[in-house]
Amino acid sequence: MNLTPDQTVFWSHGFITINLTIVTTWGIMLFMVIGAKLVTRKLKTTHKISRWQCILEMIVTGIKDQIQEVGLGNPKQYIGFIGTLFLFIAMCNFWIILPWYEPPTGSLSTTAALAISVFLAVPFFGIQKSGLLGYLKTYIEPTFIMLPFNIISEASRTLALAIRLFGNIMSGGMIIAILLSISPIFIPIVMKALGLLTGMVQAYIFSILATVYIAAAVQESIKKKKLINKNTN
Amino acid sequence: MQINWFTVIAQIINFLILVWLMKKYLYKPILQAVDEREKKIASKLTDANSKEAEAKSEQAEFKKKNDDFDRHKKKMMDALTGDVETERQKLMDTTKADAAVLKLKLEEASKELQESLNKQLMQKTQDEVLSITQKVLSELASTNLEEQTVHVFIRNIKAITEKDKKQFIDAFDSGSAPLSIKSAFDLPSKEQQSIKTAIEDLIGPDVKYIFETDPKIIGGIELITKGYKLSWSFAAYISSLEKSIASSAKESLKADKE
Numbered sequence: 001m002n003l004t005p006d007q008t009v010f011w012s013h014g015f016i017t018i019n020l021t022i023v024t025t026w027g028i029m030l031f032m033v034i035g036a037k038l039v040t041r042k043l044k045t046t047h048k049i050s051r052w053q054c055i056l057e058m059i060v061t062g063i064k065d066q067i068q069e070v071g072l073g074n075p076k077q078y079i080g081f082i083g084t085l086f087l088f089i090a091m092c093n094f095w096i097i098l099p100w101y102e103p104p105t106g107s108l109s110t111t112a113a114l115a116i117s118v119f120l121a122v123p124f125f126g127i128q129k130s131g132l133l134g135y136l137k138t139y140i141e142p143t144f145i146m147l148p149f150n151i152i153s154e155a156s157r158t159l160a161l162a163i164r165l166f167g168n169i170m171s172g173g174m175i176i177a178i179l180l181s182i183s184p185i186f187i188p189i190v191m192k193a194l195g196l197l198t199g200m201v202q203a204y205i206f207s208i209l210a211t212v213y214i215a216a217a218v219q220e221s222i223k224k225k226k227l228i229n230k231n232t233n
Numbered sequence: 234m235q236i237n238w239f240t241v242i243a244q245i246i247n248f249l250i251l252v253w254l255m256k257k258y259l260y261k262p263i264l265q266a267v268d269e270r271e272k273k274i275a276s277k278l279t280d281a282n283s284k285e286a287e288a289k290s291e292q293a294e295f296k297k298k299n300d301d302f303d304r305h306k307k308k309m310m311d312a313l314t315g316d317v318e319t320e321r322q323k324l325m326d327t328t329k330a331d332a333a334v335l336k337l338k339l340e341e342a343s344k345e346l347q348e349s350l351n352k353q354l355m356q357k358t359q360d361e362v363l364s365i366t367q368k369v370l371s372e373l374a375s376t377n378l379e380e381q382t383v384h385v386f387i388r389n390i391k392a393i394t395e396k397d398k399k400q401f402i403d404a405f406d407s408g409s410a411p412l413s414i415k416s417a418f419d420l421p422s423k424e425q426q427s428i429k430t431a432i433e434d435l436i437g438p439d440v441k442y443i444f445e446t447d448p449k450i451i452g453g454i455e456l457i458t459k460g461y462k463l464s465w466s467f468a469a470y471i472s473s474l475e476k477s478i479a480s481s482a483k484e485s486l487k488a489d490k491e
Contacts, residue, residue, distance in 0.1 A: 006237045015239055022243050029251050036259035043262055045269040053266070060263045076264060080256035088251055104244070109237045113244030 004170065005102040006109050021107040028091050028104070059087070063207075070208065071215045078214060081121055085114065086207035093169060093199025096176075097192055103199070105169045108162065115162035118210040119154065126217035138217070161209060168202045355478070362478065366471055382416075383424040386454045386465045387431040393463070402436055404461035411441030415455040417466065419446050432456070 008020035039052040049057070063083040067075040092105040104110045126135040139150045172195035180188045393401065405412070414420070414428060425444055432440060447455075453466015 006235075006240055017237060017239050019237070019240060021237075021240055022247070025244060025247050029247060029254070032251065033254045033258060036255060040258055040262040040266075043266040045266050045273060047270070047274075053263075056259065056263055057267055060260055061267060064264070076260075079260050079264075080252050083260060084248070084252040084255045087255065088248065107237075107240065108235070109240035110244045112236055113241045113248060116241065117245055117248055 003174070004107045004109075005104060006107045008102075020102060021104045021110055024092075024102065025104045025110070028088070028095070032087065032091060063087075066208070067211055070211045071219060072211065078125065078211070081117075082207050082211050082214070085118070085210055086203050089114070089165065089203035089206055090200060093203055094196065096173070096195050096199060102173065103169055105165055105199075105202075106173050108166045108170075111162040111166040111169075114165070114206070115158045118161060118213060119158040121210070122154070122213045122217045125214050129218045135217070157209075157213065161206060165202055165206050168198055172198055358478070362474065366467070366474070379418050379420075380424065382454060382465070383420070383427060386456075387427055389465050390428075390431045390435060390456075390463065393435070397463075398435065401458070401461050401463065405436055405440075405458045410459060411443050413443045413445060413455075413457045415445045415447045415450055415457065417446070417448055417450045417453055420444055420454075428454075 005020035005024060009017055010020070010023060011018040036056070039050075039056050042050075043053060044050070060079070060083065063086060064075045064079055067078055067082055072078050089105055092103045092110075095101050096103055123135055126138070129135075140147050172191075176188050176191050176195060179191055412432065414425075420428070425442070429440075429442060432442075450464075450466050453464060455462060455464035455466065457464075
């Protein structure tokens with residue numbers, strides 16, 4: 001029994017390894033991109049639109065509103081990152097309803113990759129908003145002593161993000177696998193339904209936390225900038 | 234449970250590629266479409282609002298026009314009603330006046346007609362009475378009646394008042410013509426003599442007489458000398474009756490007029 005899809009290797013050459021995680025990710029990426037392309041190919045701006053366009057609009061505007069609710073003023077700037085984060089994790093977790101499917105999010109490498117992306121995105125958006133110095137200054141706030149704690153906080157929350165998602169999804173898969181060996185009828189279906197719910201919730205949690213971190217960084221920077229401006233004036 | 238660092242790097246790259254692709258194929262077009270639709274809806278709403286405002290103003294204008302029209306109509310109607318009433322009153326007055334004039338005329342005509350009828354009736358009655366009396370008396374005239382007539386005449390001569398006697402004598406003296414005695418019937422000589430005697434008793438014996446018969450004198454005798462006439466006849470009574478009827482008819486007409 002494989003604990004993670006990383007262990008299913010298709011092709012390997014030294015450091016380069018093509019495993020199930022990467023292949024499944026590619027499949028999901030292909031599905032998402034083709035689906036998006038197909039639906040957005042004939043978008044209508046009239047009041048009468050296709051069902052798929054309606055669904056996608058609902059999803060996209062829902063994500064946008066959610067970002068705005070968390071406190072990011074210009075959601076269009078962050079929707080690419082946060083929206084894709086949510087949709088990718090949701091898509092990965094959605095297909096667990098298929099038999100023999102192993103979600104890429106059940107691999108610590110994938111969740112680590114996503115957590116690292118968030119870890120990098122936070123300073124990226126913070127610097128984009130208030131400049132390198134402005135962002136870096138947030139680490140020595142309120143005093144210089146807080147610098148190591150801030151750094152630890154950054155690292156730990158990234159680790160927490162990765163472990164939380166991996167743990168939830170992996171455990172779900174694991175439980176299904178164990179139950180499948182004990183009682184192969186009915187119970188796994190219920191567990192899969194539960195897993196689907198957990199997967200969606202985790203996708204939401206992951207992306208909303210990422211939004212909160214980004215928002216905190218951005219707003220902190222803006223606050224600092226305003227304060228500096230006030231002091232200089 | 235270990236991290237495959239190649240997978241991590243690959244997944245990061247995969248994710249970044251996915252972010253770029255999704256941005257390009259999903260978020261951008263979808264958000265654009267939504268924005269465009271929102272813009273369209275906003276413009277449509279603005280359009281609708283302006284149209285609504287326009288409609289409202291038009292409605293207000295129409296209402297105002299309608300009110301004006303109603304007011305004008307009412308005013309005109311009132312004026313017309315007043316005119317009609319005035320005209321009606323005028324026509325009524327004219328008609329009344331005309332009717333009054335006509336009534337007056339009719340009354341006058343009716344009165345005239347009545348008067349004329351009365352007159353005619355009276356004349357007719359008068360004529361009839363006279364003619365009947367005349368006829369009756371003519372038919373009654375007989376020898377006895379003639380004798381009686383002569384007697385009455387003689388009695389009248391004898392009963393003449395002093396004043397009349399004097400007047401008669403004066404008239405007889407001044408004229409040289411004979412005394413003319415007219416009677417409705419031929420006087421027999423006996424009667425002629427009686428009359429002569431009666432006159433002689435009055436004025437003396439030298440008198441010439443002319444006896445004439447005049448049927449116009451109804452059952453009577455006339456003694457005529459210059460300026461004096463002594464007579465007795467039914468005609469006098471008839472004349473008196475005629476006068477009496479005429480006077481009573483006049484009085485009746487006068488009473489009717491009043």
